[in-house]
Amino acid sequence: MPKYYTPQEANNLLEIVRPMVAELMQISERIRSRQPEIWAVVEKSAGNGGNPELSKLLPDFDRLDQILHRLQDMGIEIKDLTIGLIDFPALKDGRVIFLCWKYNEEKIQFWHEVEAGFAGRQPIDWE
Numbered sequence: 394m395p396k397y398y399t400p401q402e403a404n405n406l407l408e409i410v411r412p413m414v415a416e417l418m419q420i421s422e423r424i425r426s427r428q429p430e431i432w433a434v435v436e437k438s439a440g441n442g443g444n445p446e447l448s449k450l451l452p453d454f455d456r457l458d459q460i461l462h463r464l465q466d467m468g469i470e471i472k473d474l475t476i477g478l479i480d481f482p483a484l485k486d487g488r489v490i491f492l493c494w495k496y497n498e499e500k501i502q503f504w505h506e507v508e509a510g511f512a513g514r515q516p517i518d519w520e
Contacts, residue, residue, distance in 0.1 A: 395468055395482055395489075396467065396468035396482065397468075397482050397483050397484045397489070398468075398481040398482065398483050398492060399483065400483070400492060400501055400504075400517050400519070403481040403483070403492045403494070403501050404500045404501050406467070406481075407494070407500065407501070410464070410467075410469065410479070411496070413460050413463065413464060414477045414479060414496050415477070415496065416456070416460060417457065417460050417471070417474050417477070418474055418475070418477050418496065420453050420456060420457045420460075421457065421474040421475070422475075423453055424450070424453060424454070424457070427450070464479070468481070468482055469481055470482070470491070472510075472511070473511075476495055476497075477495060477496025477497070478493070478494075478495050478496075478511065479493075479494055480492065480493055480494075481494070481501070483504065485504065485519070490504050490505065490506055490507065491504060491505055491506075491507060492504050492517070493505050493511065493514050501517070502516060502517055503515060503517060504517050
């Protein structure tokens, strides 16, 4: 059964979630910044037993995977690691919606329909 959050529950969880999202953003930026380098290493190591440069990145990928799974286990959906955008599933008037939070926001203040995405964000007018 999916977990649904009230705005208050989701805001209370930000104390735990905010540092996790910050770490995800840092790791993904490190990986993105080395993308051309990584691809060259992957191409060279394919079929030749691996590469020490690629092995250096494995801890980042492992940690990224750990954090992503922890958030997913909480029912939180990761939408964009570049800006730290996540959604908390919630119920409004008997239908599933998302409480939307971006890393630089102090608290969760917006929601959107599942199909609408970030562009359809609306202020939370209930608690």
